[in-house]
Amino acid sequence: MTKKGCIKISHLTWGGVDCQELAQRFGTPLYVFDAGIIRSRCRELRETFLERWPNTRVRYAGKAFLIRAMAKLIQDEGLGLDVVSLGELHTALSAGFPPERIEMNGNAKSRAEIEAAVKSGVGRIIVDHPDEIRTIDEFAGQAGIVQKVMIRVAPGVDAHTHKYIATGSTDSKFGVPADSREGSMLTEAIKFARECEHVDRRGLHFHVGSQLFDTDDYTKSIDVILRLMKDLKASLNFTTYELNMGGGFGAVINPAIPAMKSEYYTDAMMKALIDGCKSYGLEVPRAILEPGRWIISESGITLYTVENVRELPEVTYIAVDGGMADNPRVALYQAEYNAVKVDDADGEIYHPSNGGKVSIVGKCCESGDILIDDAEIQAVKAGDVIALYNTGAYTFSMSSNYNCLMRPAVVFVEDGKARVVAERQTLDDIVRGQVL
Numbered sequence: 232m233t234k235k236g237c238i239k240i241s242h243l244t245w246g247g248v249d250c251q252e253l254a255q256r257f258g259t260p261l262y263v264f265d266a267g268i269i270r271s272r273c274r275e276l277r278e279t280f281l282e283r284w285p286n287t288r289v290r291y292a293g294k295a296f297l298i299r300a301m302a303k304l305i306q307d308e309g310l311g312l313d314v315v316s317l318g319e320l321h322t323a324l325s326a327g328f329p330p331e332r333i334e335m336n337g338n339a340k341s342r343a344e345i346e347a348a349v350k351s352g353v354g355r356i357i358v359d360h361p362d363e364i365r366t367i368d369e370f371a372g373q374a375g376i377v378q379k380v381m382i383r384v385a386p387g388v389d390a391h392t393h394k395y396i397a398t399g400s401t402d403s404k405f406g407v408p409a410d411s412r413e414g415s416m417l418t419e420a421i422k423f424a425r426e427c428e429h430v431d432r433r434g435l436h437f438h439v440g441s442q443l444f445d446t447d448d449y450t451k452s453i454d455v456i457l458r459l460m461k462d463l464k465a466s467l468n469f470t471t472y473e474l475n476m477g478g479g480f481g482a483v484i485n486p487a488i489p490a491m492k493s494e495y496y497t498d499a500m501m502k503a504l505i506d507g508c509k510s511y512g513l514e515v516p517r518a519i520l521e522p523g524r525w526i527i528s529e530s531g532i533t534l535y536t537v538e539n540v541r542e543l544p545e546v547t548y549i550a551v552d553g554g555m556a557d558n559p560r561v562a563l564y565q566a567e568y569n570a571v572k573v574d575d576a577d578g579e580i581y582h583p584s585n586g587g588k589v590s591i592v593g594k595c596c597e598s599g600d601i602l603i604d605d606a607e608i609q610a611v612k613a614g615d616v617i618a619l620y621n622t623g624a625y626t627f628s629m630s631s632n633y634n635c636l637m638r639p640a641v642v643f644v645e646d647g648k649a650r651v652v653a654e655r656q657t658l659d660d661i662v663r664g665q666v667l
């Protein structure tokens with residue numbers, strides 16, 4: 232709480248740093264991450280999963296947010312990393328991330344990506360399409376190594392989430408259907424991989440979807456996969472030594488609501504896995520998780536400056552200096568957020584006298600550039616700074632230069648200190664590489 236005149240005003244702090252000061256010091260829009268929250272999420276996963284269940288692994292899904300400082304933090308916390316592109320692989324390797332703790336996913340890997348993954352020594356390549364196996368074998372042969380792979384299957388479970396972040400249905404663009412019949416994509420891939428001298432088939436992978444708040448989709452998927460494992464053992468003598476059960480743990484959107492505990496998911500998943508293996512007569516495979524948003528989302532806020540307020544009969548628009556270029560998730564799949572005025576964080580919520588709603592919108596030339604359609608926020612005016620909570624995941628990593636906007640800086644805050652870990656783009660960055 233800070234005193235201004237005789238009025239008590241509550242300031243939002245993040246990682247022990249006043250958000251108004253962060254905005255003044257680094258400008259807006261600004262991505263701010265509390266590194267302490269990220270570390271505590273990693274610690275929670277270590278304690279409730281890695282230490283409780285022997286022989287397990289966690290690979291942070293870098294697609295949620297990956298810069299070199301994040302790769303370093305994940306390395307320091309003892310987790311592995313899931314990458315899906317040459318760029319993500321390069322980011323991790325250039326931060327000194329150990330390649331054997333990296334796994335490469337991706338539904339449309341290029342030859343260059345497979346070559347770089349194999350030659351840099353990544354721990355696992357998750358085969359998403361059977362054609363990848365030949366390319367992996369070729370590059371692993373050139374490197375004189377045997378590449379460990381896992382095959383991604385779609386369990387045929389329709390996850391309870393937005394269809395754009397559901398990935399486990401049989402008609403998904405990811406992986407091959409969980410079909411053990413003779414001649415299926417999966418059995419042909421397994422047989423082909425068996426013939427490849429430089430490919431070691433370690434097991435299976437699935438990711439049923441994201442932003443999941445109950446465990447049903449996981450336990451149903453695990454049951455499908457265990458039946459598949461049993462059939463593949465019987466028909467092809469294929470052993471699943473490792474099972475990657477993907478990510479998808481939900482991130483809460485309202486900071487007033489306690490975050491989901493990782494053990495809520497992992498206990499149910501491990502019970503389904505262990506009990507299922509027992510009843511199907513299977514050895515329990517090494518279990519691997521790939522959470523992204525659950526680790527990073529709630530550690531992040533985005534600071535914006537209000538440019539103007541427009542009161543219309545049915546809606547009051549608060550227009551800010553960022554929008555869909557730094558956070559396209561609302562336009563993409565109607566992600567929801569909460570916001571606060573940073574220098575009046577406990578202040579009363581503004582209700583327009585005409586009874587209409589308040590929408591926080593961006594500055595991009597799209598009517599769909601909305602950050603919060605129906606917002607609850609204190610009264611604001613041009614120049615005020617607001618924070619959107621829970622913007623750590625899939626914002627920086629999905630950002631664009633739409634309208635030639637410069638990508639905001641990223642700041643890590645911890646124990647009252649702030650440091651820039653990714654610089655704000657400049658006008659030179661906007662035209663870099665362009666010729667007349």
Ligand SMILES: Cc1ncc(COP(=O)(O)O)c(C=O)c1O
Pocket residue numbers: 292294295313336398438440441442477478479480521522523524525624
């Ligand atoms: C294969 C795979 N693993 C992990 C993740 C991470 O998901 P989340 O960030 O919801 O945990 C995704 C998300 O798309 C994915 O496709």
